[in-house]
Amino acid sequence: MLTGTAGGFAGPLDDLLQEIFGGHRDIIGGDLDQEVTRQAQQARWGFSMQRSDWPLLEGRTRPLKTKEWGDLTVMDPDAGKEPRGRGFLVAERDWLRIDAGDALENAIVTLYAGDDPGVESGWVTVEEITVTSTTGFLALCDSGYEALRKVNLATAGAGPYLVRVHASDRSVDGRKPRFLIQVIPGERTGAELEPPRTTIEDSTGPLLVRTSFAHSDEWARLLQALEGGSDAYDSLTVIDDQAYAGFTADQIKARIGRHDEGRPDSRLVLIADERALASTELPLLAVNSLPDDNNEPFRITLAAAGSLIVNTELANTSLADWGHGAESDGVYREEHY
Known part of the structure; x- marks a missing residue:
């Protein structure tokens, strides 16, 4: 077993890293205990607040600056599981991860929720993906699970949402990554649209x-x-x-x-x-x-x-x-x- 010491702390290396980083798996790059990460999320969000008090986002926000650099998430922090795939956008139920690129700068993010406004020109990358909300609650968080604004992006309640992400300057030195994230309710037919699986198909052929x-x-x-x-x-x-x-x-x-x-x-x-x-x-x-x-x-x-x-x-x-x-x-x- 690997061990380490810091500031009088002695014990297994994973415990040491948890002590230092509060269980933030995205910061330390390891695969720490899921419960530690969950506790870190809850500490960040303050679950004593009733999330039903968070208003639904109507339209578009001003540009918002994240408090930490790193990947972004559109998620319900008390539901779902972290996506394990790779790519610019990777989704599971109640959780979308957005690859913020290699720039070590805090991102600038603009949010939109409502009817589809269409693709906005002038961005380097534009991709979209379906995210299914099972709880009727979605919020945008930075890499430290900090909500950029206390607003609910799931404006139509539980069900599928088309999330369209525009991005620029994700890997440009000295430039802050910029994002426009549009969250658009999908069709409500009574049956939820399954989000894409992390692995598209268990097949060894074409x-x-x-x-x-x-x-x-x-x-x-x-x-x-x-x-x-x-x-x-x-x-x-x-x-x-x-x-x-x-x-x-x-x-x-x-x-x-x-x-x-x-x-x-x-x-x-x-x-x-x-x-x-x-x-x-x-x-x-x-x-x-x-x-x-x-x-x-x-x-x-x-x-x-x-x-x-x-x-x-x-x-x-x-x-x-x-x-x-x-x-x-x-x-x-x-x-x-």
Whole structure:
């Protein structure tokens, strides 16, 4: 057992770190006891206050400065569990973590809650994700679990929310990271929308992930082509889950299951996004999920994708080889069997 001493304290290293940092797992970078972290949260929030007294946020706040640098969370601190995935936005029930980047500066955050105002221009990064509130309470906290304002962002009570995060200067030295976070009530149909899982699918083969849900006829045609096509598609796992609506290639890659050594379970990911389903050729976005390969995503028609699947699984060719064969519009069309 590792031990340490500080200021007259002697004992296990984890206990020492808890003594110093109050159990703040995000600060010390370890995986300390969950109950210690919970106690730190409660000490920060002051649960003697009735949270029902916190008003619902209406519209947009002025820019707010966090008291600590580090990742942001939209959460109910007394519910849910911390997301374990990686990526700019990672969610579980009642908890969204926002990667604040590498800048060691306190972030500047503007909050919005209400009807969808649309994407705001002028930001470097804009991504969105679904967060399900089971308690009807969500607040924005900094890395020390400090609420930026005592307002409730869950303006429609329990249910799904679309959280759209705009960001700039996340990794710029000497600049404060800036965020605009929009929290928009989702459709209330009586059934809660499940948040995306930390791991998108327990599969060791290629994946086809649907991220656009506006073209149901085209999606049905794609599925019919897979079912009636060659055996080349047999190893493909299809993910049709609205929790991944609007996901980018990087967000999908961040949720690929991994071996103990960090290698992804699925090397090849095909994404059926808006552009793919809006075209009769169904030009899927082909993504390499290997962390040490810098291959740019490219598009490949569904008719040609079967050959890509077979050849990459057999390691006959690399995804880079196929990407270099894309035509001027970025789509690979040649079929090989």
